[in-house]
Amino acid sequence: MLGLSGAAGVAVAAAGALGTGPASAAERTWRVTGEDVAPLAHFDDVMKDYMQARGISAGSLAVARNGKLALARGYTWGDDSVATTGETDVFRIASLSKPIAATAAVRLAQEGRLDLDAPLADLVDLSPLPGGTADPRLGGVTVRRALQHLGGWDRDLSGDPLWSTIAISRDMGVDLPLGEEEVVSYVSGAALDHDPGTTYAYSNYGYLLVSRAIAGVVGTSFEDHVVSDVLGAVDIARMRAGRSLSRDQAGEVRYESRHTSTSAVDMSGAQVPYPYGGFNLEIQLGNGGWVASAADLARFCTVYDTPDEAGVLTPESIDTVFAAPETGSGATHYGLGWSVRPTSGGENTWHTGSMPGTYTFLARSNGYTVVALFNRRKEGDDLDWGVIDPNLWDAIGEVGAWPTEDLTPIYF
Structure with missing residues (x-):
């Protein structure tokens, strides 16, 4: 495997x-529970x-x-x-x-409550920050594509926004910690790295959007639903x-x-x-x-x-x-x-x-x-x-x- x-x-x-690191090897012993x-x-x-x-x-x-x-x-x-x-x-x-997250999404699809091929933009507010312009290709990012890392975001090209919150907060001029809404608004004003559905690129951000889509469908928090x-x-x-x-x-x-x-x-x-x-x-x-x-x-x-x-x-x-x-x-x-x-x-x-x-x-x-x-x-x-x-x-x-x-x- x-x-x-x-x-x-x-x-x-x-x-x-x-x-906070571990003790030296000479001092260590094994404990197994x-x-x-x-x-x-x-x-x-x-x-x-x-x-x-x-x-x-x-x-x-x-x-x-x-x-x-x-x-x-x-x-x-x-x-x-x-x-x-x-x-x-x-x-x-x-x-x-x-x-x-994927299991939660597919269970909702099984129940007829979530369309895996629905554009995420129909389920989550992807409005950019004031003065920003959303990439028109966002309409091609579906729940399924986000779960398959085919949404078009590529952390190797544009970075991973979920690991860049300090820089994003400075750019936005807002205090830490950033919430999900602020990260989504910020990223929604950036261009996609690939056309949706064309290129596999591992994307944590796509899963954030899916979790927010699930919360919107069920009317409670993603955590509570899962x-x-x-x-x-x-x-x-x-x-x-x-x-x-x-x-x-x-x-x-x-x-x-x-x-x-x-x-x-x-x-x-x-x-x-x-x-x-x-x-x-x-x-x-x-x-x-x-x-x-x-x-x-x-x-x-x-x-x-x-x-x-x-x-x-x-x-x-x-x-x-x-x-x-x-x-x-x-x-x-x-x-x-x-x-x-x-x-x-x-x-x-x-x-x-x-x-x-x-x-x-x-x-x-x-x-x-x-x-x-x-x-x-x-x-x-x-x-x-x-x-x-x-x-x-x-x-x-x-x-x-x-x-x-x-x-x-x-x-x-």
């Missing part, structure tokens, strides 16, 4: 060693080797087979000053949020919208980064640890702002693994999610919120996520689902962080006889 890059950060305003399932012991080896090589102090793993939760573990590599990671502790999941109609349908209660500042968090792991940045959530101009105010997480719920445990995400995948039991999406809707886009398809393509690779037995589907203090991986294939979450991401090292993908699939191959116990009732 292959992996694709998830949400990427932008260059920091300043960098330096932080006091969650039920020890002997036939699945190789997964512990994979997680420990991966974390130790990269200096990761907190990780979480969930493994499911045919919709049944087989393993849920929390991993801590640190001294006594590092809090123990529980198997249900929540992490920022970064771009693993995109399958959540919690009640998607997560609640499969008994997920821990998953919620993340917050930028540590004072507004509860039950989350400690995020680590060697970088600092100018605060993006106030006007103090202070230098803060990049994961704690260097970017505005509150405006990124549609594309990367949820927090969840690995077990929560494995449970979410029952929407696709056991659709009749989950009762969220029909098989026809699931086909819509994984269908090839109008352009950019091939051996691997991006469906609605998922990377997809067709196989002889169906398809492999996956997503990764990355933001300061977070690296995440989720994949489904042939009845198996694996989720791994970590409290730091690649920062200047030359290691292959994507190797967690094949290593976890190797662990699946090491299992002789899968356990019959379903751990789901323990956690849900």
Whole structure:
């Protein structure tokens, strides 16, 4: 199975060693929480080797087979000053949020409440700032195209507005933090980088617009709708919208980064640890702002693994999610919120996520689902962080006889 890059950060305003980093290797010991399932012991080896090589102090793993939760573990590599990671502790999941948004949109389409081919401009106010002119091609940006990253925005050409709020606030002459409406008004006055539907270009901003379209259709907040109609349908209660500042968090792991940045959530101009105010997480719920445990995400995948039991999406809707886009398809393509690779037995589907203090991986294939979450991401090292993908699939191959116990009732 292959992996694709998830949400990427932008260059920091300043960098330096932080006091919140992990202890030295000589001082660290391993602590593992969650039920020890002997036939699945190789997964512990994979997680420990991966974390130790990269200096990761907190990780979480969930493994499911045919919709049944087989393993849920929390991993801590640190001294006594590092809090123990529980198997249900929540992490920022970064771009693993995109399958959540896409599922919410497709469920509404299934109910006849949202047309995936409706122009986003008919569902969201895309009026530019006074004196600005909207690109006439915005009318060609549909919900489906935004979910497939075919909307026409290209962060490699014009930057990612969700990671540029400090610069946007200065340009607009308004105070931080920026709200979603201000970001949308600002971007609506800029030209698209590509004609809609012609070029795949990963776009967090497109997912922000989809989340606002969903909120407009249902008449409540995007968060409330997802919690009640998607997560609640499969008994997920821990998953919620993340917050930028540590004072507004509860039950989350400690995020680590060697970088600092100018605060993006106030006007103090202070230098803060990049994961704690260097970017505005509150405006990124549609594309990367949820927090969840690995077990929560494995449970979410029952929407696709056991659709009749989950009762969220029909098989026809699931086909819509994984269908090839109008352009950019091939051996691997991006469906609605998922990377997809067709196989002889169906398809492999996956997503990764990355933001300061977070690296995440989720994949489904042939009845198996694996989720791994970590409290730091690649920062200047030359290691292959994507190797967690094949290593976890190797662990699946090491299992002789899968356990019959379903751990789901323990956690849900």
